[in-house]
Amino acid sequence: MFLKHLFSYICVYCVYSFKTIKSTQIECDPISNTDFGRRFCFIRHINDGIIQNVTFKPNPIADEKRELIFDNCTLHFLPLGIFTNFPNIKTLYGWNIKLKNLTKEVFRNSKELFVLDFSKNNIGVLDTNTFHLAKSLNQLDLSRNQIQIIHTDAFTGLEQLKMLNLDNNKLQLIPANCFKPLIQLQTIRLSHNLIKMIPTELFEQNIYLHGIYLNDNAIEWLYGELTFRHLTRVNEFDLHNNPNANLGCCVINAQSIDIRNTNSIGCYIGSRTRRVVANNNHISYIDSYDAISTNLEYVDLANNQLQKILNLTRFESLIHLDLMNNTMDDIGLNSFANMHRLEILNLQNSGLSKIYFGLFSHKSKLKILDISYNNLGNIDFQMFVSMTSLLKLHLDGNNLTKIDATELRKIFPALSKMSISQNNWSCQHLASIIKYLESNGIALDSIDSTKNTENIKGIPCKSNDESQIIENPVSLKESDAEVSKQKSVLTNIPGGIAYDQKLRLLQLKYVIQNTIESANEAGKKIENILHIN
Incomplete structure (x- = not known):
């Protein structure tokens, strides 16, 4: 009886559900x-x-x-x-x-x-x-x-x-073999996954690929030459942010290559390649399939281990070149001679120890030049006379004490921004530079922290009043004469240590006297400097 009622209940439920x-x-x-x-x-x-x-x-x-x-x-x-x-x-x-x-x-x-x-x-x-x-x-x-x-x-x-x-x-x-049926595939997007390995035969049948996006994965192994060498139509290849990749040398003939932060040690440029973004790696060399590459326009190799610029000198079509934070030891007179199309050149902290006349010849299209943090002690702006289109010039972090700012507008008629922080400026000379820049419509890019530091417009400088006092020829002449006089007297006093101490105290006495005499004049000069600020 129970089973009969249960069966009836199930039938009613099923009919009701079916109707619903x-x-x-x-x-x-x-x-x-x-x-x-x-x-x-x-x-x-x-x-x-x-x-x-x-x-x-x-x-x-x-x-x-x-x-x-x-x-x-x-x-x-x-x-x-x-x-x-x-x-x-x-x-x-x-x-x-x-x-x-x-x-x-x-x-x-x-x-x-x-x-x-x-x-x-x-x-x-x-x-x-x-x-x-x-x-x-x-x-x-x-x-x-x-x-x-x-x-x-x-x-x-x-x-x-x-x-x-x-x-x-x-x-x-x-x-x-999962992409093997996709014989017409042009774009494959696999970014932001957890992929650890790309099989060498993965794209074997996808010869029409235009875009390959593998960025932001956990790729540990990729044999670039076997995996991509047969692909001749690739426009964009993106592998960036695979920091554990054992990439070795990237070999792909794509128009745009992005391999930043992939642990790469080298990069080959294909005949079709126009753009290479390869910063934040361990790249020590860059080369090309062909003796001369006429298509390469954009190269970013910042934060690598490049030691030689030689192989880059033959890329004549370059428009953008970033070599920041490398340690090249062969930047010479002809390093950029063939790069007539350059518009942006970043040599920040690149091992540029000296600027030669002719190093930047024929750079009439250059718009941005960064030669900061290279410990350059002297810069003659006459070396840049060909840069008539320059808009921004970065000279931070060198060892500059003086520049002839009055030449800037004449040599760089289009200059709109300049940065000169972290050098060894005297406050008086820095004030004259700033005054010239402001009067000629050139913006100053200040990056320094000025806490507890003498500065003008946020740029640290050193007051030169003490050196002016010490080097005052009139005051020193009088004090030196007196010191010499006292020295002859002190010579007969026994005890070498006492002699040295008394002599130094005597010298300090006359320095203090000269300081007091020059205080008013120094104060006026400081007021003039602060008035400019």
Whole structure:
């Protein structure tokens, strides 16, 4: 009897559930059925976690719909029959709908589907043949999910796919052959994952790749020459922020290469390469496939271990060159001779020990020059006469005591900003420099901390009043005569130590007297200097 009642209860529950599911229908929102929205279908506010058996309400203009958007929904699984009810859908969007799984049955009859975007969801696994029925798919965006596993045959059937975005997932391992079906692939995005290794054959069949983005991973091993050497169409290659990479030497013939912070020790420039960003590495050499590279325009090698500039001298098309914080010992007269297009040159802390006449010849296009922190004791601005387009000049952190500021506007007619901090300026000379810069419309870039330090406009300087007093020829003449007189008397006093002490006290006495006599004059000079500030 009990079993009979239980069976009856189950049958009633099933019938009730079936009727409930059957009566639930999805339809496009009212705006989608107007003339304005004929090509779109917005499905809003569906919050059923399991909606596999829910049906679509018939739509008289369903054949005209080209885009289907799930908006503000919660769908752990996609409903079946999407493409049966909307056979001409080309774009399907489902951002942030809490989607957990994609099944191949969802894409039945999706012969027109061109763009699929399910970013910002909770998808964890891409199963075998998931997209097998979406043969016309061109763009697939699964970024910002929780994907940890990709089966080898997950992308089977996507021979037309050109863009695959898997950024911001939890991938650690990628099967070596999983991209093999993607023979038309042009852009692959794998950044911000946990990938540790790139198999050498991963991109073997993707010869049309234009963009490869592997930045911000945990890559420990990458054999660049075997993995990328066959790719001849790459425009952008991004590997930056893989600090544990055993990259060795980067070998890829891409137009733009970003390998900053990858533990690289060297870099080869391809014949197509225009831009190289390789700062914060251990690079000690840079070379090219060809004897002369005519395309390279931008090179950033800041914070490396470059010791020789020789191989860079042949890159004649350079516009931007950053060699900051290297220790090169061969910067000579002809180091930049062939770089007639240079607009930005950063030699901060680069081992530049001396500037030769001719070092910066033919640099009429140069706009920014940084030669700071090189311990240069003297700079003759006549060495820069060709820099008629210079806008910014950085001279900080050298050992400069004097420059002829009156030449600046004549030599650099376009100069708009200059930095001269952390040098050995006297306050009087610094005041004259600042006065000239201000009167000629040249902004001063101050970076120094002036706490408890004499300064003008935030730039430290040393007061030269004491040296003026000591070197006053009239005062010293009188004091020296008196010291000599007393010295002859003290010579006959026994005791060498007492003699030295008394002599030093006598010298100090006359210095103090001279200081008092010159106090008023020194005070006036200080007032003039502070008045300028």
